[in-house]
Amino acid sequence: MVSRCAPSVQQLESFLALAEELHFGRAAARLFVTQPALSRQLQALEERLDVLLVQRSRRHVEITAAGEALLPKARAVVEAMAGLCRAAGAHARQVDGRLVIGSIGAEAAMPYTRAILDELHTRHPRLRTSVRGLDLATHFDALERGEVDVMFLRPPVPAGIETLPLASEPRVACLPADDPLAGRDEVRLAELAGRTVVDIPPPCPRVWWRFWAADPRPDGSVVRYGPMVPDMEALLLAVSRGEAMAFLPAAARHFFPRPGVGYVAVPDLPPGTAALAWAARNRALPTIAAIRQAAAAVLRQAPAAR
Structure with a gap:
């Protein structure tokens, strides 16, 4: 249970800014608040903690001994709250549901495919995935009909399908x-x-x-x-x-x-490309956006593998 004297994060941030700037005007500008608002936040903090944190005068701001002793703890609380918000945001951004992934030939066994699926599962552990091997004749049809959500394939592709190139080879x-x-x-x-x-x-x-x-x-x-x-x-x-x-x-x-x-x-035959593909109309779906982002992250981490 939180004590009634527990300060707010905003009050602690006000104290930290003032301790670093030692000037009410600069600290207020840094926090995008007015000086009276900053003074009220600091006064409320001192009342909650029942301790004087700052000695004020018209020309001088000085952190008290008690304030200096509490600074590391105040900074730790603010950083912990920021970490909590980041973790909560990452959790909220996780995608759940099911993603059906198509593959032709040996695409499911290629290094870039394994790396992308590993990255996807790391980012979205609640997302359930399954991989379906597709034949040469109907793999585009399976994507158009929605039998698979995305596919690892070899371009070129017909109209209505978008791709993210992953690698090329002879x-x-x-x-x-x-x-x-x-x-x-x-x-x-x-x-x-x-x-x-x-x-x-x-x-x-x-x-x-x-x-x-x-x-x-x-x-x-x-x-x-x-x-x-x-x-x-x-x-x-x-x-x-x-x-x-x-x-x-x-x-x-x-x-x-x-x-x-x-x-x-065949040295004079142009190389082929491997790609991740999806129906253009579905590109914004959360599950498809998730694997697209995972693939982009893998490509950024290992550009030499392309």
């Missing part, structure tokens, strides 16, 4: 292991002209798959599409059977080694 050619080029360290894009590329069925936006198929080629040549594959396993199976090839992020070497499949660097 793309590689995914070839049948018996392809004459599969044993090379690298190939030029022109050397792959005429090879059939796997296709993705609707509702996948063409703007996305044309980028990943390198269509059109720099020389204007037409890309010939082959079998439609809805997901990564179907894509890799089609490649291993010699039905077609594909272009994938370089991380596929590590995450998707398969019998009958080889990966070859």
Whole structure:
């Protein structure tokens, strides 16, 4: 129970300002109050504590011995109250509820994804999250329909979806292991002209798959599409059977080694980007704002990882 003599934080702040300035006018200006208001706060504090804190005269302000003895405790109380307010504010800003996170390919296992989810859980421990693996054909559709709230994916994206770029990496050619080029360290894009590329069925936006198929080629040549594959396993199976090839992020070497499949660097192929994505209409929702902010914080902490 708080004693009836307990001073207010405002009274203690008035005392601290006066002790540092030793001038009523400067202390009042610092606190954005009038001098009479500052005098009343100090008088009320002295009455509550039943001790004289300041010796006043028209030209001189002096802190009494009792005031000097109480200064550290007054400062500690003010700092503790400020800390309490900060903690309460941080708690009030925590987001609860549920966030469904989509992921394609190996995005859920990438370092930036793990770092962002760790940061999100640190900031909002009451927020429940779940991660859903999505196939290549319908991942944008899942975001548009609200089956997932946000997604770790590989741009480009269709209209209506916003992204925060997270990292970039080279793309590689995914070839049948018996392809004459599969044993090379690298190939030029022109050397792959005429090879059939796997296709993705609707509702996948063409703007996305044309980028990943390198269509059109720099020389204007037409890309010939082959079998439609809805997901990564179907894509890799089609490649291993010699039905077609594909272009994938370089991380596929590590995450998707398969019998009958080889990966070859393509130095003149523009790199791909990884991003966090959300429907533009939902960007201000508290849960989506929370993961966007967590991602931005991770990028600020480790800019070299981008």
